[in-house]
Structure formats: structure tokens, C-alpha cells
Amino acid sequence: MGKxxxxxxxxxxxxxxxxxxxxxxxQTVFVYAGIVLFLVFALFPIIxxxxxxxxxxxxxxxxxxxxxxxxxxxxYKTLIFGIKSxxxxxxxxxxxxxxxxxxxxxxxxxxxxLAVGIPAxxxxxxxxxxxxxxxxxxxxxxxxxxxxxxxxxxFTIYKMLFLYNTYIGxxxxxxxxxxxxxxxxxxxxxxxxxxxxEQAARVDGYSWLKVFSKIALPLVKPGLASTAILSFIFAxxxxxxxxxxxxxxTFPATVGTLGFIxxxxxxxxxxxxxxxxTILPEIxxxxxxxxxxxxxxxxxAIRG
Amino acid sequence: xxFISLVDVTKRYGxxxxxxxxxxxxxxxxxxxxxxxxxxxKTSILKMIAGIEDITSGExxxxxxxxxxxxxxxIDASMAFETYALYPHMTVFENLSFPLKTIRPKWSSVExxxxxxxxxxxxxxxxxxxxxxxxxxxGQKQRVSLGRCLIKDPKVYLMDEPISHLDAKLRHEMRxxxxxxxxxxxxxxxxxxxxxxxxxxxxxxxxxLNKGKIVQIGTPADLYQRPANTFVASLMGYPKIxxxxxxxxxRKNSLVFTSADxxxxxxxxxxxxxxxxxxxxxxxxxxxxxxAVVISQVPESSGWNKGRVVLNEVLGYRNIHxxxxxxxxxxxxxxxxxxxxxxxxxxxxxxxxxxxxFDKAGNEIAAGGRNDDGY
Numbered sequence: 001m002g003k004x005x006x007x008x009x010x011x012x013x014x015x016x017x018x019x020x021x022x023x024x025x026x027q028t029v030f031v032y033a034g035i036v037l038f039l040v041f042a043l044f045p046i047i048x049x050x051x052x053x054x055x056x057x058x059x060x061x062x063x064x065x066x067x068x069x070x071x072x073x074x075x076y077k078t079l080i081f082g083i084k085s086x087x088x089x090x091x092x093x094x095x096x097x098x099x100x101x102x103x104x105x106x107x108x109x110x111x112x113x114l115a116v117g118i119p120a121x122x123x124x125x126x127x128x129x130x131x132x133x134x135x136x137x138x139x140x141x142x143x144x145x146x147x148x149x150x151x152x153x154x155f156t157i158y159k160m161l162f163l164y165n166t167y168i169g170x171x172x173x174x175x176x177x178x179x180x181x182x183x184x185x186x187x188x189x190x191x192x193x194x195x196x197x198e199q200a201a202r203v204d205g206y207s208w209l210k211v212f213s214k215i216a217l218p219l220v221k222p223g224l225a226s227t228a229i230l231s232f233i234f235a236x237x238x239x240x241x242x243x244x245x246x247x248x249x250t251f252p253a254t255v256g257t258l259g260f261i262x263x264x265x266x267x268x269x270x271x272x273x274x275x276x277x278t279i280l281p282e283i284x285x286x287x288x289x290x291x292x293x294x295x296x297x298x299x300x301a302i303r304g
Numbered sequence: 305x306x307f308i309s310l311v312d313v314t315k316r317y318g319x320x321x322x323x324x325x326x327x328x329x330x331x332x333x334x335x336x337x338x339x340x341x342x343x344x345x346k347t348s349i350l351k352m353i354a355g356i357e358d359i360t361s362g363e364x365x366x367x368x369x370x371x372x373x374x375x376x377x378x379i380d381a382s383m384a385f386e387t388y389a390l391y392p393h394m395t396v397f398e399n400l401s402f403p404l405k406t407i408r409p410k411w412s413s414v415e416x417x418x419x420x421x422x423x424x425x426x427x428x429x430x431x432x433x434x435x436x437x438x439x440x441x442x443g444q445k446q447r448v449s450l451g452r453c454l455i456k457d458p459k460v461y462l463m464d465e466p467i468s469h470l471d472a473k474l475r476h477e478m479r480x481x482x483x484x485x486x487x488x489x490x491x492x493x494x495x496x497x498x499x500x501x502x503x504x505x506x507x508x509x510x511x512x513l514n515k516g517k518i519v520q521i522g523t524p525a526d527l528y529q530r531p532a533n534t535f536v537a538s539l540m541g542y543p544k545i546x547x548x549x550x551x552x553x554x555r556k557n558s559l560v561f562t563s564a565d566x567x568x569x570x571x572x573x574x575x576x577x578x579x580x581x582x583x584x585x586x587x588x589x590x591x592x593x594x595x596a597v598v599i600s601q602v603p604e605s606s607g608w609n610k611g612r613v614v615l616n617e618v619l620g621y622r623n624i625h626x627x628x629x630x631x632x633x634x635x636x637x638x639x640x641x642x643x644x645x646x647x648x649x650x651x652x653x654x655x656x657x658x659x660x661x662f663d664k665a666g667n668e669i670a671a672g673g674r675n676d677d678g679y
Contacts, residue, residue: 199356200389202376203462204452205406218393 053272060268075273098256106235109174117182125190142180147240165247178231189223225292253278307332313362315348322348324516335493337503340513346496350462355379383462384453388445390437397433423451461493534666543635546592567630570654576670591660594635598653608651
């Protein structure tokens, strides 16, 4: 009697467990279905371009899109080595230059913004001074107007200052993209550090500059990494500044990709290959620093 | 001049005044406790001495050097923060040794390690040296923060509620440890707390602070036996002192205190008669400590007040009864065996020679004299 009751109890708890687990399972299924759906939506264009870059021009323009085809690396070869191969009429070996331009301009722009923006963000987060909020707002306002609205005056100014079609000029104008981002996000990270941690370091005998480098900076490192990547991506994807303020010598890859469209034809295959190469740095960076990206977004753990 | 000296120090944050014209001295080697409720301005005083808050007006001297405009690193002080303020990206060992790295001439890493181990040993955190602050419990964090404060040998130690966030048992244990550590320190200590027990047990002198102003400065015994006003009297002791409003009357041939509704009555002892008699027609407050009341089932003689128990807290070695007498409720501490149930009728006698008298404004005018014994 007693035994059977005990058994029933066990069964009951077992059922309870199962029903709980099933609920969990069904939830997980929904979550994964959602993720898959999103991935299809987000990755489809990329996969399409990837396939396109591996096709010959003939395959690309066939009226029924070909799913099965014999892949070829011709487009990449032409792009990188300038080798003319069967099926591609004109080669655009300039693309390597544009890619290099992108690297120089974007890296330069992000590094400059970090050098200027981190101290600025720290000052805005920690020090009291006149017009503080106005200055902060002015930085943010750089992002308000679309770039196209200011591009003509900037073009005129650049012509006068001989900044047109120079790396320096490009890096400078890219500050409009990267600097406000870095200042505003980093300001938040600095403000999240409890002020008493820095005060403690000052009482421990460190000057404010040392406190900044030994306490504040290490504590915002995860945030710094994610912010730098974010601004790198924004800058890398920019199109209009390069188009208007640069020329052949300083075109970034985004503008360079446009060059595959000409009067006579559109070099779809090479354009697709160029697109694939263009997004490569972003993917690589995001892949290596995704650990920081996650911890950067959940930095509340800093508190006591 | 005293070793540490605050002269008319005021601190304002915008329109609010946190510290209001405070003057305070602390001698070399003295353990001074600043006691006050939350928001009294205690932390602001410490931070001004440490140099991390600006001084709105007034002057602060350490060892006869004016420190008003010195940067924190130029002031020879160390501080333990109420929030611990440990460096999250450093291990316990790195946290402890951080202040040592600023000592000039430079210490060798062997010296630093030896000192860090020594202080870790003292505070019982030797086994935690490799951990990060996020891996510590509240009590462990607090000990690390205390260790970081004690590791240097500065002119002044500043401690801001260093053990207030611990649970009761650990707090008592740490209080005892602090008392032991205190004897080893040759420097001055300014210690901030809101716990009167901590202040009584640790302090050489206590400064009571309320709303940014110093209310009273004195030895622990002074403050307990002769509180300057009802605020200090209320702060010292738990349960809180009973304050009964009433007046002095001549009854037959003796002078008595009666509460406003004539329910609490006791005769004035000879020792304070002369002082209290002058206030004959004024409203007074009688400050009756809960342990200055005797409670009984039956009146043992005349002069016992009848009341009713409205609440009892049984604490083992002593009990707290809330006894309603007419319009006033008295907290009464009784011996462990004396337990009276709720709604029980009881009689209480007030040990009048231990009563404190305050005038209408709350300032002390007389103390019954025998206020030194007991809790």
C-alpha cells in the first residue's frame, strides 16, 4: 500500500517533469524557428551574391536562374590579378586599389576618432564644465542631416583647401560618421563606472591621468571594442563621401563597385565578386571580436 | 593646533547644504567617530578631507598643512568606501597592492607582496588573493576594501561605514577585529557610521552630526550619560530612549514629574531638584531609558504606574515590552525571566535617579546622576 503510493508519487513527479520539459522544448523550437527565419531573410542576398560571383556572365543572365551550375573563380581572378578569361570582356584591376583605399580611409578614420573621441567622452562623462551638454549635443547633431545635404558645400571647401581626392581629406570627412558614434557610446560606458572606483584610485595616490589609463580605460575595454567595430562598419559602408570627395586615386571599394556598370555592359560577375571581397573585413572583424561585442553590450556586471 | 583640523567647513551641492559650518579637531593617533543618520553629511566630510570633493568654504588642515586645494594624490590619506569601490578588473592581490605602487621611493615587488600578504593575513582573506571582486561575497569585499585602506601607512585613515553592509554576526566580529587593529595603528582615524554601538565601542571621541551640523562632541561615556539634546539621546541606545512630555508639580511635600495626561508620575530625585525646579511652569521632556524602568505584575509600593502591554519582544537574556500608560507608550527592558503577555496589565516604576530632563526645545537641562550603569 505504502509502496504503491510512493510509486504513484514518483510517477506524478515524473509527469510533472516531462510536461515542464516539453514546454521548455516547444519554446526552444519556436526560438530556433524564429532565428532560422531571420537568418534566411538576412543571409539570402549574401548567398545570392556569393553564388553570382561564382557564375559565368552567361549563367548569371540566364532568364531562369540557375541553381546548379559549374562554379568558376574566374571573376575573382580577373578582379585580383587582372587576368582576362573567357566570358569576361573587360577587367577592372583597379578594384585592389579601391579596396586598399577603403582600408586606409576607414582604419584611419576609426583610429583618429578613437584618439579624439575617448578623451572627449571621458571629459563629457566625468568633468563639469560650461556648455557641456551643448557641446555633446553638437557632436550628436552631426548625425542628424543626411550626408547628401552637406556634401556640396563640403565639396567646395575641399576644393579650396586642396583636400579633394586626398586620404587626409577622406579621413577628416569620415569623422562625421565615426566621431559622434564613439563619443556618445563611450560616454555612456564611462558614466557606468561608479565614480567612487575612480575616487578610490585617486586617494590611493594616482593622478587623474593615471586613473584614466589604469582604471577607466581597462574597464571600458569591452565597450571600446564593440564601439570601434560599429563605427568601422558604418565608415566602411559609406558611399556618398567617397563618390563626391574622392576621385580614382581615393575611391573606396563601395564606390569602386559602381565602376562595373558601364555604357556597354554590366559586369555582374565581377561586381558580385567585388561585393564579396568588400564585406570580408567586416565579417572577419566581427567574428574575432564577437566575444567583446556580447560582453560590451551587457556591461552592467561592473558594479560592486 | 590639532593634527587634523576642520575650520568652519561648508559643503553645498547646488542649493542643498550637505555640511554646514563644521569645525572639528582630531589629534594624532586619535580614533574619531562621526555618528549621524543617513544624509547628515558624514561622507561629504570624509571626501573633503581626502580631497575628492571640493570644499565650498572653510579650511582643512592635516599636520598644519592646508589641504583645501591639494589634489587627492598629494594628501597623505587612505580611505575605505561604503560601496567598497574595489577595482573590478584586478584580483584581490592587485587591489591590495595598488596603493603601494604609488609609494616613493619605489617598493620592490618582494616588499609589496610581503605587505599584501601581511594585511591579507590580518583580515583573514589570504585564500582570496587570486580572486576577482565579482567572485567575492559582500563580507569578503568589505574586508578587501578595508585591507586596501589599511595597507599603506598614511597620516590619516578615513573609513566610511566600512562594516555597515555586513550581516549582524559578521559585523560584530569585524567590530572586534577593528578594535584590535586600532591598537596597532599610530595614525589618526576618522570613522563614519550610523550605528551607535560601533561608535561607542570603537571611538576615543564621537562627533554627532545631524543635517550637516555638529550636535555634540565627546567621549562615548559623555554622549551616553549626558546627551546634549533629545536627538543625541535618541541616537544612543536601542530601544530608543522614551521621551515623555510633561511638567513639574509640587505634590504634598515632594516635587514630581507628571506627563501631560497625568498618567506617568514619578518624584524628582534630590540630585537634580534644584535645576529642575526652575522649570516648574514649563513643558519638559523626561528622557527615560528603557532600562531605567522596572516592570512588575503587582505594584510593590506607592509610586508605581499602571499600564498595559501592547507588544512584547522576547529576546532571551532580556525582553522588550511596549507598555501603554495613558496616552504614552514606554519601551521597557526587562530581565530574561520577566515576560508579560500582550494586553496584560502591569505596573512600572521609573528609576527617577536615572532620568534625563530636556527643555521644550529638546536641550538637556539635568541628568539624574546615576546614568552610568546598564545598557
